[in-house]
Amino acid sequence: QVQLVESGGGLVQPGGSLRLSCAASGNIFSPNVMGWHRQAPGKQREFVAAMSSGGTTVYADSVKGRFTISGDNAKNTAYLQMNSLKPEDTAVYYCNFRGGSSDYWGQGTQVTVFS
Numbered sequence: 712q713v714q715l716v717e718s719g720g721g722l723v724q725p726g727g728s729l730r731l732s733c734a735a736s737g738n739i740f741s742p743n744v745m746g747w748h749r750q751a752p753g754k755q756r757e758f759v760a761a762m763s764s765g766g767t768t769v770y771a772d773s774v775k776g777r778f779t780i781s782g783d784n785a786k787n788t789a790y791l792q793m794n795s796l797k798p799e800d801t802a803v804y805y806c807n808f809r810g811g812s813s814d815y816w817g818q819g820t821q822v823t824v825f826s
Contacts, residue, residue, distance in 0.1 A: 720820030733806030743810035
């Protein structure tokens with residue numbers, strides 16, 4: 712089992728920044744992929760960004776150039792630095808851990824971008 716705890720969400724004005732954290736604990740194994748998804752009200756959950764244990768990163772087109780995913784292997788923590796936030800980035804952000812046939816999700820953290 713892998714437990715994921717997100718933090719760092721909040722309220723921010725358009726153009727602002729937030730950094731989300733996802734702390735993983737339990738049976739952390741490699742190779743793996745840690746990533747972020749988000750779900751806005753009335754919409755399906757969508758992919759935001761992911762990073763493999765080997766360091767490869769991938770982003771959704773909607774966040775390229777604004778969001779950066781990174782990780783601290785010593786702390787088993789993944790981060791999502793979000794810059795130039797827009798109202799359409801408002802959503803619950805979920806951390807995800809995938810390895811082998813296992814797939815784990817955090818409880819989510821709310822990000823609200825308002826003017």
